[in-house]
Amino acid sequence: MQINNSHKLHSGSLYWPTTLSHVPSYPALQGHITTEVAIIGGGITGALCAAVLARAGIPAVLVESQRVASGSTAANTGLLQFSNDKMLSELADKIGETDAVQFYGECRKALTRLYKLADEIPYDTGFHVRSSLYCASTSSDVPRLFKEYSMLRKHGFPVEWGSPHNTGHHLPIRKPAALVTHGDAEINPIRFVHGLIAEAAHKSAHIYENTVVEGVQRMGDKFVITTDFGEIIASRVVRAVSDVPGIESSSRIKPILKRSYALVTPANSLPASWPYDCMMWETARPYFYFRTTPDRRIIAGGMDEDQADPVSDANFLLNRTRLLLEELRGLFPDKQWEAEYAWCGTFGESADDLPFLGETSEQPGIFHALSCGGNGTVYSMIAAEMLRNRILGLEHPMLALLSPERPAHPNSSAVNTI
Template sequence: MSIRHGITHARQPRKLHDGTLYWPKTMPHIPAYPMLRRREETEVAIVGGGLTGAICAAMLARSGIPCVLIEGKQVASGSTAANTGLIQFCSDIMLSELMGRIGEKNAVMFYHACRKALVTLAQLSSDTGEDTGFYTRSSLYCASCEDDVAKLIREYTMLRKYDFPVSWGIPARVGGKISEVKAGALTTHGDAEINPLRLTHALLAYAVRLGARVYENTGVLEVGRMNGRFTLLCQEGEILARRVVKATGYLPGIVTPSSAGAPILKRSFALATVPGQVPDEWPDHYMMWETARPYFYFRTTPDGRILAGGSDDSLYDPTCDGKLLTNRTNGLLAQLGELFPGHEWQVEDAWCGTFGESSDDLPFLGEHPDQPGIHHALSTGGNGTIYSVIAASLLQDRILGRDNRLSSLLSPGRRTVDASYMPHIPNSPDHSASLFA
């Protein structure tokens, strides 16, 4: 049976970022990958060449599972290039708040999975043998106002109860005006920072060494399924696979059933200062974020820059004029100035990027009941890299026949989301699905 679908999408950015990006400057020689011009047969086809796809390829290849990754443009040129590279086991929704939504047992399970994913990512980074900018860090989670202190204390109590590495208060060696501007804080330990561009290319090189194949400038025109196998028709080649991973992020990809989750698209702003701008009052390369929503955050870089971000709004297209970008950049600098008054900041790069949230603050990962064999890896919120590792783990477990208790909790077909504008695909064992162009 073969069914074709004409598809439109009501909320779709034309591109994923605007402005000038910092990370491409850290890789003067970016690897190139060939275009697919033949037929490939494999176990898993990964559609999307950003950090999510690279994590999936590396974890599958390390497990001996054959895979082919394709990217419609250049590898790591979408959201990955605009990622500010903060990796934390804490989610945008506090553990204590998540308990009220999905129950204490499920919330703790999810948080432990995030912590485990961070450890897995650290090992993957080490296994590549390359400089990925992965460094273990601690994160200062600040109460934005007096009213949030009680909430932060409750979160600290829950994290301690379930053995997460956390301590209370602003460390004594942290100076500036943080203890005056922020009403309270907790510190999580064992978080990390990355260079997302370097990490993506390192993971892909690692996956290729283990047998994976990677192609860029290879868009998918159509996905068909027949006799339990998928055919991905590309411009000049095709892939035959038993499973497909949708790792296209916030750009178009394989059609999602109407009952599946869809991200709430927004945009955020970020900046990178010139080198040598880390204040003396900010030791140990802490990362900082806060309880306000949207929240302000910042981190340092190995060459002494400050990377700061926030100022989110509900517009999903990152295209913006110079005046708007300047205004939002100045707003971020003003928030830095509150913490470190008297410090003069020089901005070298500033950009705007699209990101997505979900209505229940959980990512959309795994198979949808209406699309057996298609694995969704749609990471939402500020913890997307961690969620990408979880997506790859769910896929591994599915292929290897292992149960994973997160499958139903994070399923793109769960009932707690509103995706009324998404198109519908009939539940047919054999069909072809159009792709977004």
Template sequence: MEKKTATRKLFDGTLYWPSTLTPSDGLDAHPSLREKVVTRVAIIGGGMTGAILAASLTRAGIPSVILESGRAASASTAASTGLLQFSNDIMLCELAERIGEAQAVGFYEQCRQSVAMLGLLAEAAGSKGAALQPATSLYAASSDEDEKRLLCEYKLLERNGFPVSWGMPKSVPASLSAYKPVAMTAYGDALANPPLLARTLLRAAVAGGCSLYENSPVREVKRRGGKWTILAGEGEVTASHVVVATGYVPGVAAAAQLKPILRRTYALATQPGSVPADFPADTMLWETARPYFYFRTTPDGRIVAGGLDEDRPDPTGDETFLADRSAMLIADLSRYFPNAEFRADYAWCGMFGESADDLPFIGEDREQPGLFHALGCGGNGTVYSTLAARMLLASIAGEKHPLASLLDPRRDAASSGSPSSAPATRTRLA
């Protein structure tokens, strides 16, 4: 018998993305579960991960039900900064040293394919570009020592066919190239409006037959005669597969041994129209330092920037402390654009999770058949969610995905509960 774990506060401060949503972007309120329902796949969690899973299952013609404890497409989804990249917080060259080049390249390739698949999924769901748009990533060396690491990264990516080039593109401002002269450019990434993307995918899933139940916290999950029974809200769901899609906090006792390393990080959105005129609108930047500073643009001309990881799990509720961290992020941003003026119109602190080996927990629980974990620990959460959808479809079809062993939720790293010897690698609220 498995019971739901306690909920945690996921963010504090003022979020930017909800302010961008219009009435037409809304998601109709859905009822709480008050009946007995039979389906093939029950998804616990109605955030970005649940939305991607449900949309993918619907496209594959597989019946599903989403159980969300509160309002769907909110919570940590609204706090995400929406940078989607095939590159990961752990460099390919470093991952190759740990697990071998072939396996590391395979993981990166699956992430690259997942970014592309999410674009197709969003297009099929009716997104007209506001929810998700193609983007270019600039990866800047933070020190002389990091220049060698970044060159190694570029060579390994280029040799294995990834879309990268050496140096800053000519389209960026001269001040940026002067401040960070050593950089790599990656193509084929994306920028998202996270709650809009999640709502778009949820609407498409529901239109295709998926049932969404809001305000239906899971009380109990148990297995009976080869089927799973989930008690949620005031009702019950019977399914052959259960997917735990509850973000950085596992959410049910079946996932209790998965112990993400919880930390907090900071983000802000500047005033509209503050993006320098000579900076490309479809571009994001991140640094090789760990933890790293990063920023992206928005359709209304803002810059969303973030970083300053801290080894504390709970988001700060201290407005003065948050204002201080925002000032630090503005100072970092101003070093890239010394002639621009920025202020933080929105600022927030959010919780994130890492794994001890810098890889997500995705896959069927080898000790409990039919229980699938989709816990995207790390800075590439939305990309990992798409990867989880692909792996789930393979699992339902009785196929073994190429990454099944590497990302096994019960691998040794999942139970260690402590960071690897590598420095902290995460800052993006993804």
């Protein structure tokens, strides 16, 4: 049996769209429009860029080929963390301790700014500050996790150590040890994107849905962005999508596309024993993780696979959903678990686990905003502020480290290929 994967970035039954009582809509672009910045892609990255530019008074047009927040963003499970898929201690081995610590620090600051944005837009975005329980998957992972705890602590990140032998931090699930980071958050990604886009549109941005960008061409000091029924003339272009016709992308700055799985349990299924302000993930790769919702559901995910397309076979998705439920049963054996929603979605990664943000010398004026990795939303926030600073002629501390032209680090696995 085949399942609906018409969006090509996810398949199965999504949870977030069911949390919207009204879906705001925007017209398709017909004819010509001139602006300062053309943003291609109406996911979380494009929405954050549109909102941050609108707040800075910079004119922008955002075009989305389908509906706003219908791509990878709709499949996002909404965990916002300053810790990354690559531990700080491992990133330090790869890119040096100074850069790694600065990067983690910028992710933490980006979280604070996401909080401020979510708080200020007149929309319930489901943003709640949470702690994260980062568990050792096996006893052999405990020393590695303790090394991570020590490095986070050394550099002043808000972290605690917990193990069954440490009665001060009793673990609520069966794991050999864990560290707890504070100041992370959860969000409803679709509501957040709609709130950002609505605010940007209210201020000055022009938003177009059902508008496919078919080409980007430089004409003197401007770009001509051709869409299916119109044209945008802009001084700058933001690539908030993995591929755009007309934007050359060396194999190095092409995200490696992967797929991941997620499920949502019924309302009020969260065990009373679970501390409500805590999310959970683990040291195994790929890792299993979960968060909760205000109506006491669990959103669990994991089992990343090296496949670009979301699964199209319903039985395959069912099988993966059962495996995720088994993981939950392993943590909470006293409970019968079931999934009310389950899906598979595509996301991008990079060889060195860092996003590609900024312009290249080959294509000045085209800003790449490729938020690779499981921490995509935090990276998108950094992208939006880096873009704004670039336009205003201001520095950004992550410009060199996250540049699409950064040298491949000797310890990185490889140059990206799809």
